[in-house]
Every structure is written in C-alpha cells, then in structure tokens.
Amino acid sequence: MDRAPGTSVRLKLTLSYAGFLMVAGVLLLAAVWAFLLRYVPDRALIIPGSTGTSLHGVFPVRSSLLHVFAPRAAAVLALLLAFGLAGGWILAGRMLAPLTAVTDATRLATAGSLSHRIRLPGRRDEFRELADAFDTMLARLEAHVAEERRFAANASHELRTPLAISKALLDVARADPERDTGEVLDRLHAVNARAIGLTEALLLLSRAEQRSFTRERVDLSLVVEEATETLLPLAEEHGVTVEIRADLTPASGSPALLLQLTTNLVQNAIVHNLPRNGTVWVSTGPAPTGVVLTVENTGEPVPPRLLATLTEPFQRGSERVRTHHAGVGLGLAIVETITRAHDGTLTLTERPAGGLRVTVELPAADPPPDRRRTG
Incomplete structure (x- = not known):
C-alpha cells in the first residue's frame, strides 16, 4: 500500500535515546542541586583573614552558588545532548541492522529471487527469530x-x-x-x-x-461399499479379490471428495497388483485422534525411493506392475490433496510381502445432537 513519507525508525530511536539521556541528566543535576541546598546555608558570615581576604560581613551563599552551578549544569546538559544524539544514532543503526537485512531479502523476493537467505548470525533473539522465520518462509515458497x-x-x-x-x-x-x-x-x-x-x-x-466444500457427516463404511461396488468389474477384469472390513465410521468432510479419495485408492490397489490372484483389503474404523481408512494390496515390492514420490503429480509408479489401465498419474496426488483439505494425514508404507498399504486418517464427525444430550 502507498504511504506518505515519515520519520525513519532510526531517527526516532536516536531522539528517544537522547531524550532519555537528557531526562536522566536533568534529574541527576536536580538531585545534586537539592543536596547542595540542603547542606549549604543561605547566608554565611565571613571573618576578615579567614579566607585570605580583608572582606567581612554576611554574604548570600546560595545565590552565589547558583551563579556558578547553572552555567556548568547547562554545559553538562549540552554535552549529554550531543553524546546522546551521536551515541543513539550509532546504537540505533546497530540495533536495526538485522531489519535492514530482512528488508533487502524481502525486496529480492519481491523481484522473484527466492533462493536468497538472510542467515543472520549470533545468538537467538527477537530479530534472529524473525530472520529465521523469514528464511523458512522463503524456503517453503521456493x-x-x-x-x-x-x-x-x-x-x-x-x-x-x-x-x-x-x-x-x-x-x-x-x-x-x-x-x-x-x-x-x-x-x-x-x-x-x-x-x-x-x-x-x-x-x-x-x-x-x-477447500471449497461444506463439511458433512459421512460414514466411511458406506463410501467404501459404494466405491468397491463401482470398481467390481475392474477387479474381475484384473483377477483381483476385494475384501472389505468396514465398521460404522463417521467422518467429517465432503461426501463427493471422500468418495473420490476412496475410489482412487481402491482403483490404484486393483491396477497395481499381481498379474493374477491378487487381493485388495479395505477397512475402516476408529483411530486415537479420529477415524482411519486403510487400503492394502498384494503386488511386487515397492522400492523406498519410489515410495517417497508416489504422491507427486504424474507419478505412475513406473517400476510397479504395468497395465493398460495406467491412469493419468494423478490418483495418489488427488488423494493427498483431498486428505490435506480435510485436515487429515496420508501414510504410505510397503507391505513386507509386497504391495502397498495406504492409511488415511481423518477427523471424526461430531456425535448427533440427540446422542450428545443423552450422553
């Protein structure tokens, strides 16, 4: 946003340091003057010869002291002001140097350079936490x-x-x-x-x-039944047996998206399976922090380096069993995106006997209002 030009923070800090130093100096001089007024009498009797002079009589000591003290106090305040301005300018510059580094990095990022990092040295403080957070943001953006x-x-x-x-x-x-x-x-x-x-x-x-969807109460067991029923001809074509163990599993989310998620997982498990006599296991149930949907399939062993890339777009698992039903390479990428949109977690693990186990953990739906009243 456009802003009118204003006073720099460095100048404000400098004036603040100098002003504080001036206030401290005035208070100190006022304390010295109060001390002098307490222990110095208002007038003093001078006896000839006691001070090396021939003067005698009563003299106003406080007024004479004020004439001597005032100009010297003014000179001290002037020195404090000059010292405060110069020292405050230097200190403010040193204190604001990390912000200058952050500003320069922001300008580079605005220009399109996301590879630059601040990497502010020194022990942790507010400025270094800000710089580290900015570096983390740049890394994620890049x-x-x-x-x-x-x-x-x-x-x-x-x-x-x-x-x-x-x-x-x-x-x-x-x-x-x-x-x-x-x-x-x-x-x-x-x-x-x-x-x-x-x-x-x-x-x-x-x-x-x-995330442009309305959350509803969705029973994952019904979603699994609908998805597997739709994919039954594909399973018969590939000679794959689909086994379901689905209990009542109320989740919170979009019925259409959760159906697409389940369909993608079951279809992927059917296609990437053994050439014949393969098996797919689909189960739903409660989890410690929500509900869980698990899809397992037999198949060839999945290399760990390939396992880490299967959720990337257009990754079809080139080293797994190839079929004519290869898909478009977005199946697991869509699953991961739908899971993330539902604030869930997606976990892919290799089965010891070969094949893949995919676990989707989702938030559980709130109990119906009548059940909450009776409970």
Missing part, C-alpha cells in the same frame, strides 16, 4: 513455486500428448482415405477420453486445494 512449475510443465506435457496423437491420427486418415475409419474413430475416442479424464482430474485437484 519449494512451492518449484512444485507448481513442475506441475504446470507435466500437465502441459500430459495434455499435449493426446492432442498430438489426435492430430497424427487425423493426418493419417486424411493421407489415406481408403483406411478403415472405424479404427481411427475408436483410437480417437480412446485418446479423447484420456484427455477428458486428465482435465477432470486437474479440475478436481484444483477444487480440493481450494
């Missing part, structure tokens, strides 16, 4: 921007691929009018369906990140 750029590049590549394939099929059909149009149309239909699926997945990912 990682977020890098992730967004990588996501945009991957999304552009994924969207360009079906468009390029469609163009190539149309060029082939135009160059060879005698070619069977039914085959070309089938392939175009498949490519177009993949592009639509990718676009819908990107839109779902964006909506989940914005």
Whole structure:
C-alpha cells in the first residue's frame, strides 16, 4: 500500500535515546542541586583573614552558588545532548541492522529471487527469530513455486500428448482415405477420453486445494461399499479379490471428495497388483485422534525411493506392475490433496510381502445432537 513519507525508525530511536539521556541528566543535576541546598546555608558570615581576604560581613551563599552551578549544569546538559544524539544514532543503526537485512531479502523476493537467505548470525533473539522465520518462509515458497512449475510443465506435457496423437491420427486418415475409419474413430475416442479424464482430474485437484466444500457427516463404511461396488468389474477384469472390513465410521468432510479419495485408492490397489490372484483389503474404523481408512494390496515390492514420490503429480509408479489401465498419474496426488483439505494425514508404507498399504486418517464427525444430550 502507498504511504506518505515519515520519520525513519532510526531517527526516532536516536531522539528517544537522547531524550532519555537528557531526562536522566536533568534529574541527576536536580538531585545534586537539592543536596547542595540542603547542606549549604543561605547566608554565611565571613571573618576578615579567614579566607585570605580583608572582606567581612554576611554574604548570600546560595545565590552565589547558583551563579556558578547553572552555567556548568547547562554545559553538562549540552554535552549529554550531543553524546546522546551521536551515541543513539550509532546504537540505533546497530540495533536495526538485522531489519535492514530482512528488508533487502524481502525486496529480492519481491523481484522473484527466492533462493536468497538472510542467515543472520549470533545468538537467538527477537530479530534472529524473525530472520529465521523469514528464511523458512522463503524456503517453503521456493519449494512451492518449484512444485507448481513442475506441475504446470507435466500437465502441459500430459495434455499435449493426446492432442498430438489426435492430430497424427487425423493426418493419417486424411493421407489415406481408403483406411478403415472405424479404427481411427475408436483410437480417437480412446485418446479423447484420456484427455477428458486428465482435465477432470486437474479440475478436481484444483477444487480440493481450494477447500471449497461444506463439511458433512459421512460414514466411511458406506463410501467404501459404494466405491468397491463401482470398481467390481475392474477387479474381475484384473483377477483381483476385494475384501472389505468396514465398521460404522463417521467422518467429517465432503461426501463427493471422500468418495473420490476412496475410489482412487481402491482403483490404484486393483491396477497395481499381481498379474493374477491378487487381493485388495479395505477397512475402516476408529483411530486415537479420529477415524482411519486403510487400503492394502498384494503386488511386487515397492522400492523406498519410489515410495517417497508416489504422491507427486504424474507419478505412475513406473517400476510397479504395468497395465493398460495406467491412469493419468494423478490418483495418489488427488488423494493427498483431498486428505490435506480435510485436515487429515496420508501414510504410505510397503507391505513386507509386497504391495502397498495406504492409511488415511481423518477427523471424526461430531456425535448427533440427540446422542450428545443423552450422553
């Protein structure tokens, strides 16, 4: 926001230091003067010869002392003022130096340079805590921007691929009018369906990140039943058995998003499974801090280095079992985003016998009002 120019903080601190020093000096001189007035008489009798002079009589001592004390006190205050201004300017500059470093780093970040770090040396204090917090914010911003750029590049590549394939099929059909149009149309239909699926997945990912949904009471056991029933033909096609152990599990969230989360997990477990006689286990139940949804599947061992990247967008688990139902590479990324939007946690672990175990822990729904009154 635009602001009118004002006095610098350094000048304000300098004037504050100098003013405080002047007040302390005035109080000190006032204390000295009060002390002198207490122990020095108002008048004194001078006897000739006692002071080395021939003067005699009564003289006003306090008034004479005031004439001597006042100019010297003024000189002391002037020195204190000069010393306070000079010293305050130096001290204020040293105290505000960390803020200058933070300001410079902010300007660099505003210009687009997020790799700069303040790394303020010294022991911990308020300024260093501010600098450390700013460095942490810059690191997170840099990682977020890098992730967004990588996501945009991957999304552009994924969207360009079906468009390029469609163009190539149309060029082939135009160059060879005698070619069977039914085959070309089938392939175009498949490519177009993949592009639509990718676009819908990107839109779902964006909506989940914005958290633009109303929280409702959702029974995860019913969600699991609906998702598995929908994916039963896919499981039969892959020769995978789906086993469900779902108790009443009330969660708080969006029914549509939680259904999408469960569908993605079960579909991923079916597709990335053994070539035949595979199994998928889906269970729901209470957890110490909420409710939990667990999806396990048999399959080949998952390398630890691959396990850490499966929730990244457009990661299809290239080293896992490949099938013709590869998806668009956003399944687990959408799961992680929906989980985070529901203030939950997502955990991926390798099963000792091979395959993957995915655990989603979500906040539990509040008990119904009638149950809370009776309890």
